Amino acid sequence: MQLQQCGSLQYYTFDSLSQFQGLQHGAFTRHGGDSQGVWHSLNLSKVAGDAPEAVHANLAAVAAVFNAAPADLTSVWLVHGNHILEAGAGAKGAPLGQADGVITHIPGVPLLMRSADCVPVLVYDPEHRAVGLAHAGWRGTLSGATYNLVQRMIQVYGSRPEALIAGIGPSIGPCCYQVGPEVVAAVRQNFTAADTLLPLQRDGSYHFDLWQANARWLKQAHVGSVEHSGQCTACQVHDWFSHRQEYGKTGRFGLVAMLI
Numbered sequence: 001m002q003l004q005q006c007g008s009l010q011y012y013t014f015d016s017l018s019q020f021q022g023l024q025h026g027a028f029t030r031h032g033g034d035s036q037g038v039w040h041s042l043n044l045s046k047v048a049g050d051a052p053e054a055v056h057a058n059l060a061a062v063a064a065v066f067n068a069a070p071a072d073l074t075s076v077w078l079v080h081g082n083h084i085l086e087a088g089a090g091a092k093g094a095p096l097g098q099a100d101g102v103i104t105h106i107p108g109v110p111l112l113m114r115s116a117d118c119v120p121v122l123v124y125d126p127e128h129r130a131v132g133l134a135h136a137g138w139r140g141t142l143s144g145a146t147y148n149l150v151q152r153m154i155q156v157y158g159s160r161p162e163a164l165i166a167g168i169g170p171s172i173g174p175c176c177y178q179v180g181p182e183v184v185a186a187v188r189q190n191f192t193a194a195d196t197l198l199p200l201q202r203d204g205s206y207h208f209d210l211w212q213a214n215a216r217w218l219k220q221a222h223v224g225s226v227e228h229s230g231q232c233t234a235c236q237v238h239d240w241f242s243h244r245q246e247y248g249k250t251g252r253f254g255l256v257a258m259l260i
């Protein structure tokens with residue numbers, strides 16, 4: 001990923017997606033916003049306890065990068081599932097309902113996916129001019145939210161998976177994501193060769209490699225290209241919000257994508 005600067009905001013773009021004129025995107029770091037305290041400073045969530053005026057200013061700043069208004073940002077109500085909704089004509093800025101993924105083929109609709117450790121995934125179809133975002137924590141990863149995102153794009157837009165380009169955004173890495181026995185058991189139940197996704201630690205605990213697990217879903221869906229940001233939100237809590245590293249008292253950063 002490449003670091004970009006726009007005013008006080010800092011965001012990263014995927015190398016593999018930057019070449020396309022038809023797509024604008026960015027994973028916004030926590031820098032350059034108005035929020036104070038644990039939400040410092042570019043918190044994009046209205047439901048994390050932050051001051052509403054600060055969140056609104058932050059959303060406006062992010063939207064402005066896309067020449068859009070804050071009300072144009074189009075997102076879903078995250079529920080740690082695997083349901084994907086379409087933002088069709090007239091959906092710009094409308095609340096789309098409960099889901100963990102959103103797709104569109106309408107230019108000028110900035111899709112926003114909020115996160116703080118969960119894996120934000122961007123999938124772009126340069127052939128059919130469509131884009132989608134998914135959000136996958138351990139539950140969404142186990143239930144294949146990323147796989148469903150691709151399937152939905154195939155179903156709705158006729159996307160050819162080999163032509164799709166995916167980016168796995170900043171999120172908690174295998175270095176930091178310790179999980180308990182119930183998650184370990186669920187991973188073993190849902191994935192073949194699960195041990196490669198569950199690096200064993202010296203203290204006998206297991207970490208869950210969300211990056212590789214989501215990359216596996218993309219491979220299973222025959223997605224042509226996958227880029228990893230490789231940025232761990234818990235290691236790099238100075239740049240990103242991390243639910244785990246900050247004991248749940250934190251904001252949400254955003255991955256935004258818009259067709260031009």
Ligand SMILES: [Zn+2]
Nearest residue numbers: 175176232235
């Ligand atoms: Zn880490």
